[in-house]
Amino acid sequence: MTQLVVVGGSDAGISAALRAREVDPSVEVTVVVADAFPNYSICGLPFYLSGEVSDWHALAHRTAAEIERHGITLLLDHAAQAIDPEAHNLTVSDAAGRARTLAYDRLVIATGAEPIPPAIPGRELPSVYVLHTMEDSFHVQAHLTTRQPRHAVIVGGGYIGLEMADALTYRGLSVTLLQRGPSVLHSVDASLARLLEDELRRHGVHVITGAQVAGISQAGSRLAVTYAPGNRIETDLVVLGTGVRPVTRLAHLAGAMLGQHDAIQVTRRMETNLPDVFAAGDCVETWQRILERPAYLPLGTTAHKQGRIAGENAVGGSAAFAGSLGTQVVKVFDLAVARTGLLEREAQAVGFAAVTSEATLWDHKVYYPGARPLTMRITGDRHTGRLLGAQLVGHWQAEVAKRIDIAATALFHGMRIDELIDLDLSYTPPVSSPWDPVQMAAQAWVAANSPSFAIPTTGPE
Amino acid sequence: MTQLVVVGGSDAGISAALRAREVDPSVEVTVVVADAFPNYSICGLPFYLSGEVSDWHALAHRTAAEIERHGITLLLDHAAQAIDPEAHNLTVSDAAGRARTLAYDRLVIATGAEPIPPAIPGRELPSVYVLHTMEDSFHVQAHLTTRQPRHAVIVGGGYIGLEMADALTYRGLSVTLLQRGPSVLHSVDASLARLLEDELRRHGVHVITGAQVAGISQAGSRLAVTYAPGNRIETDLVVLGTGVRPVTRLAHLAGAMLGQHDAIQVTRRMETNLPDVFAAGDCVETWQRILERPAYLPLGTTAHKQGRIAGENAVGGSAAFAGSLGTQVVKVFDLAVARTGLLEREAQAVGFAAVTSEATLWDHKVYYPGARPLTMRITGDRHTGRLLGAQLVGHWQAEVAKRIDIAATALFHGMRIDELIDLDLSYTPPVSSPWDPVQMAAQAWVAANSPSFAIPTTGPE
Numbered sequence: 005m006t007q008l009v010v011v012g013g014s015d016a017g018i019s020a021a022l023r024a025r026e027v028d029p030s031v032e033v034t035v036v037v038a039d040a041f042p043n044y045s046i047c048g049l050p051f052y053l054s055g056e057v058s059d060w061h062a063l064a065h066r067t068a069a070e071i072e073r074h075g076i077t078l079l080l081d082h083a084a085q086a087i088d089p090e091a092h093n094l095t096v097s098d099a100a101g102r103a104r105t106l107a108y109d110r111l112v113i114a115t116g117a118e119p120i121p122p123a124i125p126g127r128e129l130p131s132v133y134v135l136h137t138m139e140d141s142f143h144v145q146a147h148l149t150t151r152q153p154r155h156a157v158i159v160g161g162g163y164i165g166l167e168m169a170d171a172l173t174y175r176g177l178s179v180t181l182l183q184r185g186p187s188v189l190h191s192v193d194a195s196l197a198r199l200l201e202d203e204l205r206r207h208g209v210h211v212i213t214g215a216q217v218a219g220i221s222q223a224g225s226r227l228a229v230t231y232a233p234g235n236r237i238e239t240d241l242v243v244l245g246t247g248v249r250p251v252t253r254l255a256h257l258a259g260a261m262l263g264q265h266d267a268i269q270v271t272r273r274m275e276t277n278l279p280d281v282f283a284a285g286d287c288v289e290t291w292q293r294i295l296e297r298p299a300y301l302p303l304g305t306t307a308h309k310q311g312r313i314a315g316e317n318a319v320g321g322s323a324a325f326a327g328s329l330g331t332q333v334v335k336v337f338d339l340a341v342a343r344t345g346l347l348e349r350e351a352q353a354v355g356f357a358a359v360t361s362e363a364t365l366w367d368h369k370v371y372y373p374g375a376r377p378l379t380m381r382i383t384g385d386r387h388t389g390r391l392l393g394a395q396l397v398g399h400w401q402a403e404v405a406k407r408i409d410i411a412a413t414a415l416f417h418g419m420r421i422d423e424l425i426d427l428d429l430s431y432t433p434p435v436s437s438p439w440d441p442v443q444m445a446a447q448a449w450v451a452a453n454s455p456s457f458a459i460p461t462t463g464p465e
Numbered sequence: 466m467t468q469l470v471v472v473g474g475s476d477a478g479i480s481a482a483l484r485a486r487e488v489d490p491s492v493e494v495t496v497v498v499a500d501a502f503p504n505y506s507i508c509g510l511p512f513y514l515s516g517e518v519s520d521w522h523a524l525a526h527r528t529a530a531e532i533e534r535h536g537i538t539l540l541l542d543h544a545a546q547a548i549d550p551e552a553h554n555l556t557v558s559d560a561a562g563r564a565r566t567l568a569y570d571r572l573v574i575a576t577g578a579e580p581i582p583p584a585i586p587g588r589e590l591p592s593v594y595v596l597h598t599m600e601d602s603f604h605v606q607a608h609l610t611t612r613q614p615r616h617a618v619i620v621g622g623g624y625i626g627l628e629m630a631d632a633l634t635y636r637g638l639s640v641t642l643l644q645r646g647p648s649v650l651h652s653v654d655a656s657l658a659r660l661l662e663d664e665l666r667r668h669g670v671h672v673i674t675g676a677q678v679a680g681i682s683q684a685g686s687r688l689a690v691t692y693a694p695g696n697r698i699e700t701d702l703v704v705l706g707t708g709v710r711p712v713t714r715l716a717h718l719a720g721a722m723l724g725q726h727d728a729i730q731v732t733r734r735m736e737t738n739l740p741d742v743f744a745a746g747d748c749v750e751t752w753q754r755i756l757e758r759p760a761y762l763p764l765g766t767t768a769h770k771q772g773r774i775a776g777e778n779a780v781g782g783s784a785a786f787a788g789s790l791g792t793q794v795v796k797v798f799d800l801a802v803a804r805t806g807l808l809e810r811e812a813q814a815v816g817f818a819a820v821t822s823e824a825t826l827w828d829h830k831v832y833y834p835g836a837r838p839l840t841m842r843i844t845g846d847r848h849t850g851r852l853l854g855a856q857l858v859g860h861w862q863a864e865v866a867k868r869i870d871i872a873a874t875a876l877f878h879g880m881r882i883d884e885l886i887d888l889d890l891s892y893t894p895p896v897s898s899p900w901d902p903v904q905m906a907a908q909a910w911v912a913a914n915s916p917s918f919a920i921p922t923t924g925p926e
Binding site: 015026045047048051056057062063065293303304305306307308309312325326327328329330331332333334335340342344369370371372373400401403404405406407408409410412413414416417423425426427428429430431432433434435436438439440451 | 476487506508509512517518523524526754764765766767768769770773786787788789790791792793794795796801803805830831832833834861862864865866867868869870871873874875877878884886887888889890891892893894895896897899900901912
């Protein structure tokens with residue numbers, strides 16, 4: 005009987021365990037979970053803290069009991085200490101520090117990522133939080149419920165920072181968002197980031213860009229955040245929306261090779277260089293489908309896919325990861341902002357003749373009530389016409405997410421931008437136009453970048 | 466200077482004219498329009514009659530003035546009488562019956578479709594309406610505004626019938642919908658049609674299936690509709706939601722070959738068999754991309770695409786129509802129902818080993834407020850795993866339309882169903898799940914139809 009041990013109880017780990025049991029119901033699967041919260045939707049933390057999700061238990065993709073019903077053994081509150089790749093075993097320790105050794109035939113490492121501690125003096129002070137685990141969210145929740153804060157500073161305008169600005173505003177706090185760069189969310193172009201900043205301000209968030217945080221200090225019962233050039237703001241709590249890095253100590257000590265961003269190197273079959281050891285999720289390098297090389301792209305969707313592949317292959321399968329396009333979406337108040345593929349600067353950096361066009365279009369026929377503007381940016385190669393990336397901002401109920409997915413599916417197939425016009429997409433006046441906005445944006449790119457015909461005097465329809 | 470004449474001022478005709486001018490700004494373009502309403506969104510008529518669109522002028526995709534600003538001459542209220550393909554000219558007559566002849570270098574026929582008069586005694590009575598043109602809608606609107614009807618009977622549960630049931634209910638009428646077949650909307654499977662029928666009934670529509678209408682007669686100031694088996698219903702007005710047929714008399718008399726459903730035969734470059742004569746839109750056969758052969762699939766989206774290609778090729782281009790998948794969506798009260806590709810019975814009829822699975826999934830993570838069920842049916846070939854079609858019903862704001870478009874884009878590329886799982890789609894808890902519902906439905910099909918692994922005991926996530 006094959007023994008499969010999985011280290012990590014989040015998206016990749018649980019996906020691997022479930023898939024292994026699905027493909028081979030005879031495999032014995034043990035999942036080592038560092039805390040008591042297997043298979044939680046970490047993406048849901050901001051909605052728990054906003055109050056939109058009242059019970060944190062609801063954030064579980066599956067309960068522990070559901071996972072165990074699949075024939076999977078969970079070792080909760082156990083830390084993986086060391087892999088012996090020759091002996092094929094894993095040493096773990098429980099909360100009391102008692103060690104034990106698990107023998108494996110196959111091992112899946114799914115140790116995830118951790119926040120990068122920002123180099124800010126005072127980041128260790130009470131009332132300064134990061135948000136990455138269930139435990140982290142309990143600390144913030146305890147602060148919110150017991151201390152009734154009125155004001156929060158959020159450092160960093162990435163996904164978590166934006167979602168927390170929304171969440172804490174929803175919860176009734178006054179929020180200041182400090183962003184080091186010239187605009188929030190540097191994963192989209194500045195013109196779209198401006199739309200997000202407008203939306204944040206419209207909902208009362210004080211957005212300050214170009215703000216380099218110098219330090220956090222105690223100011224009586226409150227905190228003082230100082231930021232260049234020469235400003236100081238008092239607040240009740242600080243949330244640090246930092247970047248993340250792969251958790252790889254366990255793998256590295258066992259001899260696993262590391263690559264981009266020190267993430268674990270894996271094949272597209274999610275194999276490490278260690279015999280019978282697979283790895284998946286936020287701790288590994290991800291195959292970028294357009295670049296055709298590895299990158300570090302920690303995303304929940306990718307973790308699910310990679311975990312599934314690792315689990316299948318750990319029981320003898322031969323699945324391969326098709327690659328990530330970096331497709332992502334975030335909701336900020338009433339807007340959704342989504343992207344897939346490469347930004348122009350990213351595409352240019354690897355040698356594409358990348359050019360971008362921007363178009364603002366109605367999400368559906370404007371005669372039908374409730375039409376909302378969508379702003380879409382299309383990036384493509386000027387020489388080949390190939391689609392390289394797309395970005396879209398609009399009302400979150402204007403099918404922004406699934407419209408970027410049309411572009412993502414086109415990118416998956418390496419389509420040229422003019423070919424998007426050939427797609428047979430659905431239309432009825434309340435939800436689209438005879439040419440979907442994605443196709444109108446494609447037409448705008450083609451019109452601006454094809455010398456073979458004149459640019460239309462009004463927008464394409 | 467090239468002279469291009471276009472017959473027909475709806476989607477295909479105006480698209481052809483605009484595209485010709487875009488590609489070759491020197492071409493002289495004249496569009497012959499049978500009525501005074503060029504480029505109107507006929508798909509919008511139900512929303513005009515519901516009152517959601519208060520001014521019918523708003524239904525114009527573009528005004529006549531906007532079209533003329535593109536350098537296009539409009540001949541409104543002119544009927545095309547005859548084509549002389551040898552002499553390269555077209556005879557037209559104005560409203561007073563005065564004939565004139567237009568010389569052309571290239572001609573585009575875009576004469577559209579017309580309702581099939583149903584074989585129902587009494588269909589000529591006053592207060593019995595079809596809905597296909599702006600004029601038709603004015604007649605219904607006049608009835609609604611001047612006669613204050615309280616009850617309507619709609620004959621036919623296709624797209625127009627369903628939209629009019631919604632529209633007239635919205636307008637305050639009591640509505641009875643008579644459908645000959647065992648369920649409404651035979652373009653989707655019965656289990657999804659049931660969801661639509663439930664929605665209609667929930668909004669007060671009296672849905673009667675298996676109702677063969679025998680005749681309509683005057684009953685005092687009202688109408689009486691009799692239908693088998695032996696029923697009679699009195700009403701104030703009747704809307705006949707009939708099928709349509711291509712308008713091809715002009716083309717046929719000139720020697721154009723007809724094909725499926727007597728629609729005009731065209732190449733994928735939208736060429737007829739007549740020299741320098743192109744045709745596009747609801748009057749032509751459409752290349753069906755999965756069947757790889759022509760079919761009759763009159764849809765506004767297709768008309769726009771084909772018109773664009775005809776216009777480009779009429780001025781020397783070489784564009785080819787990529788084919789239709791029959792992608793469509795309709796909103797009925799709070800639901801949208803969408804499909805793309807083939808139904809199981811359609812696929813089986815042409816030799817595919819088609820099997821279908823159905824899954825009901827949440828549109829987004831259920832912990833985030835407002836999650837709504839989506840019911841998706843996936844049809845694929847059991848031997849090859851190839852995706853053949855998809856159908857989806859759910860709340861119209863649950864991204865139903867653009868989710869079917871993900872499937873349509875996958876179909877466009879001939880993907881296998883298991884490959885849908887590889888797509889890198891966007892996720893945030895308010896709009897989706899780490900596996901989009903489209904991917905969960907694909908997983909359900911694979912689990913049900915792949916002998917290589919066990920079916921999961923709970924739904925895939």
